[in-house]
Amino acid sequence: MRYILDNLRRIKRMLLSGGFAETVYLFLKEVEKEGGAFRHPDNKYLVNLSFDFELGYGTTFWYGNTEKALVYGRAARRNFVPIARYLKESNTPANIQVVGRLLEPSEDRELFHLTDEDLELLKSPNFEIGLHGYSHKHFTEISREEAEYEMKTAVKNFENSFFRQPEFMAFPKNRVAHRDIVRKYGIKCWRADNQHPSDESEIPLGHWFAPGVLGRSDLKRLLDTIKIKRAGYFLHLWGHFTEMDVDTFRTLVETIKNAGWQLTTVKNFRNY
Numbered sequence: 001m002r003y004i005l006d007n008l009r010r011i012k013r014m015l016l017s018g019g020f021a022e023t024v025y026l027f028l029k030e031v032e033k034e035g036g037a038f039r040h041p042d043n044k045y046l047v048n049l050s051f052d053f054e055l056g057y058g059t060t061f062w063y064g065n066t067e068k069a070l071v072y073g074r075a076a077r078r079n080f081v082p083i084a085r086y087l088k089e090s091n092t093p094a095n096i097q098v099v100g101r102l103l104e105p106s107e108d109r110e111l112f113h114l115t116d117e118d119l120e121l122l123k124s125p126n127f128e129i130g131l132h133g134y135s136h137k138h139f140t141e142i143s144r145e146e147a148e149y150e151m152k153t154a155v156k157n158f159e160n161s162f163f164r165q166p167e168f169m170a171f172p173k174n175r176v177a178h179r180d181i182v183r184k185y186g187i188k189c190w191r192a193d194n195q196h197p198s199d200e201s202e203i204p205l206g207h208w209f210a211p212g213v214l215g216r217s218d219l220k221r222l223l224d225t226i227k228i229k230r231a232g233y234f235l236h237l238w239g240h241f242t243e244m245d246v247d248t249f250r251t252l253v254e255t256i257k258n259a260g261w262q263l264t265t266v267k268n269f270r271n272y
């Protein structure tokens with residue numbers, strides 16, 4: 001029965017989306033298009049791995065389903081240290097965006113607060129650490145005053161922890177808004193909510209980096225197909241520490257390296 005279902009699924013994928021998972025198929029259609037302000041590199045194939053880091057704090061579940069937020073937070077905590085250690089030890093560049101609230105001392109310290117060990121890991125030079133808002137509020141749903149407060153508080157906490165200004169940001173849930181306020185607080189670049197952003201400060205949304213939608217074989221085929229379609233490409237792959245353990249993650253990073261793509265941070269690519 002399992003065999004029949006697997007085969008049916010494979011046939012359906014072949015017919016509907018050229019053998020790819022649907023999100024990958026739709027993404028490849030966007031890869032073919034040109035346009036927008038973003039310039040892909042010439043003759044270079046770069047992958048930027050990007051993690052949004054909130055430990056369950058302020059997620060959709062936070063307000064209605066605390067238990068689920070805690071489960072989410074625990075999963076992120078379980079995977080963060082081994083994944084960050086692997087990236088550090090293999091000197092693999094990556095971006096990690098932190099929710100500003102996690103940088104404050106808190107009573108529920110264990111779950112919604114970064115420990116000294118976490119901070120030490122994040123300070124490793126292969127990472128570009130950025131912001132993911134202060135309380136994970138969706139910027140499309142908050143007033144200008146609230147956006148000011150989010151940025152001011154998040155930047156202050158960031159500077160206290162990392163002794164420098166944050167320059168990259170991923171908006172919570174990729175809901176991009178209040179760009180002028182974000183810029184005012186020193187953010188130079190952020191993840192767009194689409195593949196062909198017209199704002200020069202934005203990098204294309206790229207693809208969700210979760211094994212459920214982008215497993216090893218789809219990732220390999222995606223990388224090979226882009227190489228055929230484009231003479232140089234910057235591929236942003238974003239996700240969370242909840243979506244995979246270090247073994248799965250390592251396999252996917254090896255797939256990227258074996259396909260002849262280089263890894264980079266946004267800062268190194270954009271030179272800001």
Ligand SMILES: [Zn+2]
Pocket residue numbers: 052053054132136172173
């Ligand atoms: Zn988030």
